[in-house]
Amino acid sequence: MQFEELTDTIKGKLYERIGNSFLFSYTLFFLTINWKFFYLVVLKKELKNIEDFLQDQSLEIYKPICYSLLYTIFMPIIVLISETYSEFIKTGTLFLRNFMRKNWQEHELSTIKEIENKYISKIQELESMLNLHTRDYQDLSDNILQWYRIDRNIPETTVVEFWSCNDNIIPGDVAINNNGVITRQISNKNQILGIIVYKPSSYSALIVKNGFITTDIINLAEKQNINKPGKYFLSTKSPSRLEYLAPELKGVFQIVGESFTDGSFKIEISSESR
Structure with missing residues (x-):
């Protein structure tokens, strides 16, 4: 992946996070950080108690914004690294599988070639023996014919x-x-x-x-x-x-x-x- 493609991908992820999930993340962080205030509201405490709480501890507004910005900025990079890692693992697994398959096929072809050469050698040996026996048979038949002609005085x-x-x-x-x-x-x-x-x-x-x-x-x-x-x-x-x-x-x-x-x-x- 080239540098320009990498920056474009990061920009796309940033825009996507900012446009779609900034408000969601901000709301989530806001509720999480200011949970005590909402806890009092949910319990339906008296207004005086809520006012006393706000005087002692004001609502956090800027901290959720910072967390949301960090989330929307760095999350695309984390996702990109995760996807790159997954793609790397997938590519490596495919390469290893093809490598092992190629070696296995080469080993299988080598074994088949050895067996083929063995049988070719055996066939050639049998052909040589057959040719030898054929020549012996021919010589024997010629000798018998010659002997029979002479013995029976055949013209x-x-x-x-x-x-x-x-x-x-x-x-x-x-x-x-x-x-x-x-x-x-x-x-x-x-x-x-x-x-x-x-x-x-x-x-x-x-x-x-x-x-x-x-x-x-x-x-x-x-x-x-x-x-x-x-x-x-x-x-x-x-x-x-x-x-x-x-x-x-x-x-x-x-x-x-x-x-x-x-x-x-x-x-x-x-x-x-x-």
Whole structure:
């Protein structure tokens, strides 16, 4: 608050006190100081007693005026100091509250940041481990594929792939892709991948995706009960089983491949309508 504003405020308070409460304060001080006289009047004493009192002790007129002037002059200053003090306390309380709130928020943000960094570090560690395991898995799958090709004398024209699978899959089943995992299913809209020829573990499998499956790789005729040459499609009744495409059958069929008299099977995945 500037000095001019302070003087204007004091002047305003003075005018207000003088205009509104000087007479009231004077009356109050007058009655208080001259209370004995009014006490006699209230008790309805005889006029002679009142005159004797006034001869001994006159009424105070100027003293109440002085007290009233002091009241009207200094009371605005006291009120102003009180209001300034109250405003100071209010401002100080607000500042302290904001300061504590800011420190608490900074502490909370710091704690959240620490927790976030901790989890980011943990996620990065898990990602690193996952990448390491993925590389190990890829190396292992490549080694198994290479070993299997050599062991079964599989030509390069035959496409063999390594996939994850359900544990109920067995060699000879038709491999159906269900969100990146091979499952046993009947004919539907899911992708046919090929024929499962080997399972190195309960949840992994090698499939022939394209090319010939000879009896050196797997005896598919025995696994799928194939008893005649011709085209075979994915069964609509038994999951991952093959059915012979007889000439009299009508409809839409998911062709898996064709069987030959020597026991081999050529993977040729297609759709055929009749």
